[in-house]
Amino acid sequence: MSLNMDTKNKLPKPVQSLLNNLLRYLLMVLVVLVLFGIILLITGKDPLQSYLDIFRSAFGSAQGFSEVLVSMTPILFTALAVALPSRLGLINVGGEGQLYMGACLATWGAITFSDQPIWLLLPLMTLLGFLGGALWAVLPGVLKAMGLVNETITTLLLNSIAPKLVAFFVFGFWHSPMDTNKTPNFVPAARLPTFFGTRVDLSLIIGLVLLGLFWFVMTKTCWGLEIRAIGGNSQAAKRSGIPLNKYWVLMLCLGGGIAGLAGMSQVSGYYGVLLVDFSRGLGFMGFLISWMSFGDPVAIVITSFVVSVIFTGGNMLQLTRGIPYAVINILLALTLFVVLAQPKFIKRKTA
């Protein structure tokens, strides 16, 4: 026992906090499983078999596991799009709209420059995707900096405009000869490369790299210090000479841009085509995940993964157990509830 304690104390701090977090999450998953199991029992299904199905679908085969990663990719971006401004104390609810605008501009690039080679076209689309999301966040950022309107309201309101704009362009200009509600399939040069014959594409790597970069900037750089100062006490930061307004606009745009990248990755990677109303709330899911993870990059990855397991497993349950898909929403809601409620017996270790 004492030996055990010793080795534990010798572990470097980040590793220790990581272990603590893992333990926390495992316990939370357990609580969710028990609660959902009760619901399954009530509906007359065998919870153990159902869980086994979910587990098999996610971890039973490489193909199944890859689908979890595919489902996780866009929400990594949209979660980061919320986490970044949240460090300044800004609440970006506009991930959904920014995602649509990113997809919109990236699609414009894919259609207009379809004759360009892949090494030119993909970076261009990435840039356009980023730009689309970032531009969609300029207005909220500027209005906030001018002290006129709260960014929560503006980003939220812009969410309902973006899909309409996309629909306008698709119906009006870009639709394929066959369907009115989507563009023609993208040329191969406009598609993100995939790995090992699965649907996992390059954007997963980009998302993880961005999260790593986010961690580095926040903890190691001078910018991170200034951002944390603003988030911790904006008045003190302002009096210290840190340019608040600049950071507000910049970080909202950066967040918007990253959400835009999610949109780009969806049309260029997952779909290969721009569909009207293609996002099923990816932006909002990112919002939830970012807040559940307290804006922490490692926690974002873990939470996104768990949520994706639930999603893909839910699809499987629908097939194997005849459980209506809506039940999966109950499972997801339970997960959210348990994480956000922060049960007392799972002590949050403070450093």
Added chain:
Amino acid sequence: MTISGEVNQKIPLFSMKSITKQFPGVLANDRIDFDIYQSEIHALLGENGAGKSTLMKILYGFYRADSGEIQQNGNPVTIKSPQDARDLQIGMVFQNHNLIPALTIAENIALFLPDLPFILRKKDISDYIKEISSNYNLQVNPEELVSQLSIGEQQKVEILKLLLSDARIMILDEPTRVLAPQEIDAFFEILFRLRDDGYSIIMITHKMKEVLTCADRITVLRQGGVANSLLREEVDEAGLIRLMFGKQMPQLEVESRQIDRSKFIPVLELQEIVTEGEGAETSLDRIDLQVFPGELVGVAGVSGNGQKELGDLVLGMIPTKSGKKLLNNRDITKDSIQQLRKHGLAFIPENPLIMATVPYMSVLENFVISSTWRYGSLAGMTVDWPTAREDLLQGLEDLGFELPLYVPATTLSGGNLQRLVIIRELSHQPRLIVASYLTRGLDVQSTLAARAALLKARDQGAGILLLSEDLDELFELSDRIIVLYQGQLVGEFKPSETDRYEIGHLMTGTEVENVP
């Protein structure tokens, strides 16, 4: 002032026996005995960190003692929460008032009352407040919004809250800290009247003069233990100082100086500055002011007359509506705060907790945030922590302060936060220093150190604008004193050519009649 309170010498109302409280790394209370009798003003005196607040928070149920016992009339009681304390008729007013600005006085007080009926009868509460308040010279208008009140009035409301909730023992944590000079006497009158009516008052403070003026009994804490507990008659100022510090205090030597202004261009020049105050802010009205290098200009004024706004204007927090602001003859009217700081402006705000530090960042990080451009390297990619650490340690050494470097600022006491801000702002040889309430929350020793540091910066050629309500401080340190009243400069004096009386009149806007 004579004290005529009858001190009940029989059984103490409450008795704290051998109270010990350990915080990580600090023994805050070490076997402290503390008695409070009926009808007395009991001053709890001690330096910052002597354990005064901790002891009182134990009595109020905010903390629990590691060991020791609390007795009421000789019988042991347990106080686990402020609710328990209130049931035992103990009430406390904290340093930072706990009022809700958007509600009226009556609503704030009603919230605090036990047995609140489901449907509020505001008129009854208001009448009750009026009745009680007129008994004790605590007149307030119950219908007024708390956001409209001065800090002094807010304090009255806090005391009313205790009175109406039937507290017999009132713990006041540094009550005079926020009061203007003339408000303090009136405040003591209130305390005397409460005492004469049988209330017991515990006053946490580190101000010697006030203790000698109003206390019946004085308990001095030093480094977590009781240095002594005495009746007022048994002690004088020198004796108290010896008890607080265990030694004689050095006095600050202030050299009076005369600046030959023709030689210098002013560090700071304000020309006909007009600002427009928003909400509760005061508008500044045609301010003309020059501060020369090596000169300390004191700004006197009752709070709410534009001192905060003057400081914020210089810093660039408030935009100028018309007029010009010059730093070393360079127009800085439209410069950003960072630009000004880069040009050598330092700013010590009145409230380090809200206005200068970030609670969840470490002391060292807080040291860096006001000059990130100085410590950032590779265009902001990294921070030069070793240099920052060295600078902070140097600053600590220069002022004789001690602070842990890697704990979050939120764990520091108010005095330590102020120390941190003073060190931060005075490092890097500032050319212009704006300091509001420099020594607020500091104990005697740190006050001396902070003033000495300010004077040293002055002697090295910095221009200083010192905003303070402490006239003693202004007279002691200033080369020149200006007076603000309702956003206007109403007077300018050399300290040797005026007196408190004249300045006091200008501060309050009353006519000066008998000035020779």
